[in-house]
Amino acid sequence: MTPSPHALYIHIPFCTTKCTYCAFNTYTHLETLIPAFVDALVNELKIAAGEQPNTPLATVFVGGGTPSLLTLEQHARILSTIRSHFDLDTGAEISIETNPNDLDLTYLSGLRHEGYNRLSVGMQSANERELRLFARRHDHAVVTQIWPLIRQAGFDNVNLDLIYGSPFQTLDTWRQTLDETLRFAPDHISLYALGLEDGTPLKAWVEDGSVPRPDDDLTADMYDLATEMLDQAGYRQYEISNWCKPGHECRHNLQYWRNLPYIGVGPGAHGYAGGVRYSTELSPQRYVRRLQETPVNPFPLTPAVIESTPVDRANEIADTLMMGLRLTREGIELDTFAARFGVSLLELHGEVIAKHVQAGLLHVDDAHITLTERGRFLSNVVLRDLI
Numbered sequence: 203m204t205p206s207p208h209a210l211y212i213h214i215p216f217c218t219t220k221c222t223y224c225a226f227n228t229y230t231h232l233e234t235l236i237p238a239f240v241d242a243l244v245n246e247l248k249i250a251a252g253e254q255p256n257t258p259l260a261t262v263f264v265g266g267g268t269p270s271l272l273t274l275e276q277h278a279r280i281l282s283t284i285r286s287h288f289d290l291d292t293g294a295e296i297s298i299e300t301n302p303n304d305l306d307l308t309y310l311s312g313l314r315h316e317g318y319n320r321l322s323v324g325m326q327s328a329n330e331r332e333l334r335l336f337a338r339r340h341d342h343a344v345v346t347q348i349w350p351l352i353r354q355a356g357f358d359n360v361n362l363d364l365i366y367g368s369p370f371q372t373l374d375t376w377r378q379t380l381d382e383t384l385r386f387a388p389d390h391i392s393l394y395a396l397g398l399e400d401g402t403p404l405k406a407w408v409e410d411g412s413v414p415r416p417d418d419d420l421t422a423d424m425y426d427l428a429t430e431m432l433d434q435a436g437y438r439q440y441e442i443s444n445w446c447k448p449g450h451e452c453r454h455n456l457q458y459w460r461n462l463p464y465i466g467v468g469p470g471a472h473g474y475a476g477g478v479r480y481s482t483e484l485s486p487q488r489y490v491r492r493l494q495e496t497p498v499n500p501f502p503l504t505p506a507v508i509e510s511t512p513v514d515r516a517n518e519i520a521d522t523l524m525m526g527l528r529l530t531r532e533g534i535e536l537d538t539f540a541a542r543f544g545v546s547l548l549e550l551h552g553e554v555i556a557k558h559v560q561a562g563l564l565h566v567d568d569a570h571i572t573l574t575e576r577g578r579f580l581s582n583v584v585l586r587d588l589i
Contacts, residue, residue, distance in 0.1 A: 207260040209457040213468030214266040225399035227470030228267045242493035246467045249497045249504045251287035258289040261454035262296045270304035274312035295453040302340040305348045310355035322361040328382035329375045361390035367421030368396045369413040376424045389450040461522040475502040480510035520589040533572030554587045
């Protein structure tokens with residue numbers, strides 16, 4: 203039996219500075235560890251593929267952290283290992299997250315030459331006050347300078363990340379950020395409402411009164427404004443936080459939202475493959491040491507894995523509903539769900555679905571179940587009842 207296509211996520215945990223809102227598994231002042239980390243990562247990739255060397259990959263996503271801190275030679279080595287040990291689709295989407303400060307034409311052209319064909323740039327805002335609050339390394343002028351170089355290097359699938367709902371942000375400054383973003387005409391735009399995460403400076407500042415607490419109503423207005431402006435500019439919303447020009451959906455993230463298998467490698471990565479959800483060692487130093495051990499566990503587990511949980515049918519159904527309802531157009535495809543689980547979703551949860559259809563939170567047609575526009579703001583209510 204041919205294995206189903208997988209996605210591969212690679213976590214690069216290094217940053218030059220840490221943003222004030224960031225709670226991801228990232229570390230500063232560890233650049234000297236990068237060579238040993240790349241050695242360990244290459245070893246983990248080989249181990250992850252070792253038991254099933256023909257595992258097909260449809261997408262690769264290199265995230266972080268700041269993957270653009272690695273040299274072109276290090277990226278070449280990582281991608282070469284993937285090609286040698288996995289069945290990488292000839293049309294695979296290969297993405298990399300980047301910081302604007304790290305990019306010039308030589309580096310961009312090198313990334314494109316090595317095989318990256320989708321670029322994600324952490325723009326975050328066009329407002330200098332907001333960028334300083336976030337402790338970003340770049341100002342907006344840098345994004346303006348590197349944008350033509352991105353296109354010159356041959357990238358025709360580019361995402362810009364933006365953050366809204368932050369302290370001091372107004373509807374006008376958000377509109378200006380959206381205007382600037384649309385001036386670049388990226389192929390994909392991801393919008394993230396700011397979260398105040400435990401342990402971050404930004405949350406501490408809000409709690410001690412140094413900066414104002416974000417206004418939930420204003421944040422909702424910002425989302426509405428973005429939805430309107432992006433729609434008018436020809437962008438298609440296909441997920442709660444993501445818009446694209448036709449044909450530029452992020453295929454890697456679709457793998458997550460459809461609850462399909464993905465392999466995670468690198469410190470703090472998560473994976474779901476072989477019927478198991480798992481996570482890897484957080485510490486880069488311990489991660490390097492763990493990858494010097496002899497592997498003893500079956501696919502997809504490697505010596506870096508510190509937690510793993512088999513996923514039973516009930517949890518797989520719950521995860522499929524929770525992720526799939528984020529897809530604004532596709533939602534849950536009824537035929538796909540029935541084929542996967544051997545039961546109709548309408549039979550399984552018909553009463554709950556009917557309740558939320560009547561409340562205007564869900565829409566059901568012959569092929570799909572999706573959240574309505576109102577339902578997107580109350581998705582937790584719907585999911586609580588379904589799951």
